[in-house]
Amino acid sequence: MLRIHFTADDFARVRFAPRPAPLQELHAALATAVAPHRDPLFGRWRGRVLRALPAAADPLADLVPAGRAPYFLDVLGDTLADAFDLVRATGPEFVREELVRVYGTGPGSLPAPHWIRGLYAGEEASWQTVRRAQRAAYETVLAPVWPVIQDLHREEFARHALITAEHGLAAALTALAPGSRLDGGVWEWPAAVPPREVHLSGRGLVLLPTFHHPSGPLLQDLPARPVVLTYPAGPALPPVPDDQDDPLAAVLGRTRANLLRLLTGPLTTTELARALRVSNATASAHAGALRAAGLVATARTGRSVSHERTALASLVVDGRPAAVGSGGGTRSAGPEPVDTTPCGKR
Structure with a gap:
């Protein structure tokens, strides 16, 4: 279970991201594309994305060895250029700490590619490798659907604002995750692996919907910064182009x-x-x-x-017929039987 602890100041500092964050959405999409055992409904989308990713995006895999991503990639720039600049502005000490964290040290450490060692040393050529890889992945995965993502984000923003205005912040927070609850200043999410306790301690909370990550939430909890909660905005397939x-x-x-x-x-x-x-x-x-x-x-x-x-x-x-006996059109095309399944029941 994820438990987020609020102070009185934190409740006054909860905000909803006004626009989608390109790099955050890209990272959510790539995590969904490479994660095993996802919902089979994602199979077609995952296969298309993995086949389409160009070689220029390959260095991104080097940044996430064993599924661990460096936190300096988590930024909330409103545009891709803004996000690139924020990543590049990361302090060199934090970059080195994060690369050590994801690659490890000692006998169990992972071998780092040459360009990652250059990133550790602060070489500009390695930073350009990051930028080219992120740009290539964005153009392939997100650019074709970015207008759709913007529309979906506006709808989610408006939904959250209406719930907050009509029912208050507690109702708006718990509406983001079915089964979650706000109890005594602690927001409890029903499932998070591994269990985690997060103390906002006056830093506030930024809520960011994602439309490419069906399970969640994703959490960015860095010292002296607002905590960013990236939550799945409904269990659905990733957006398709216009x-x-x-x-x-x-x-x-x-x-x-x-x-x-x-x-x-x-x-x-x-x-x-x-x-x-x-x-x-x-x-x-x-x-x-x-x-x-x-x-x-x-x-x-x-x-x-x-x-x-x-x-x-x-x-x-x-472009091919269904197998015999599987949706082959032998059933009646007459009126649909009335669906009495309760709305929330699978």
Whole structure:
């Protein structure tokens, strides 16, 4: 469990990041792409990202040996250029401390590549290697969807502001993580591995949503700085490019195109709604429209309504038909069975 301890001053210093942070979002995306055992719905996205990353981005893997990243990469610049400048402005002593932390010392230490040793020594050529690698990864992973991320961030900002205005800060905080609670000045998150105690001690807290990291939170806790909590803004697939970059979305609309891509196997209406960040009724309406077009097959099992692609939909999405017996379009394309699954039940 993650437990964040507030003082009275800290409650007055909670703020929501007004804009997404490019490098933080990039790090969340790359962590999701390389992490094992992720939700299978991320498989297609992960494969596409890993195949598309250019060789110029390879040095980023050197900065995260054994999954440990140096903290000097965690910055909140509003633009990529601002973020680069903040990283480069890191004090040389802190850079060296962090490189020692992630690579270790003694018999169990990891061998550091030549350019990492240059970074330790403060060589400008090594800093340029970092900048080129981050730029290459950003252009591949985030640039195509950055306008979408900006829109999603504005929506999350507005949602948080409304909850705070109507119900107070405690309600807004606990709404960020289902199952979390604020008790006696301690904000408890239900799951965090390993368990962690964080004392704000008057530094305040910055809340930053991420749209590429389905599990969390990610925490930046550095001396003499506000603590930054990067939290997953809903369990969903990473954003896809705007419709003009997606021929299927240009025809069907982005939500319906995403719905079809999600249906790599049977999913309930509730599962689709959660993944698409829409209500059950909206997900059901989109599934109904696709069913009427012969692209989705729907069936009921007990109280659960599930949806699958038809063979036609698999041809449209993947360029190949679905296996026989898997969403092959043999079910009725008539009215959908009424979904009585409670909104919060999987």
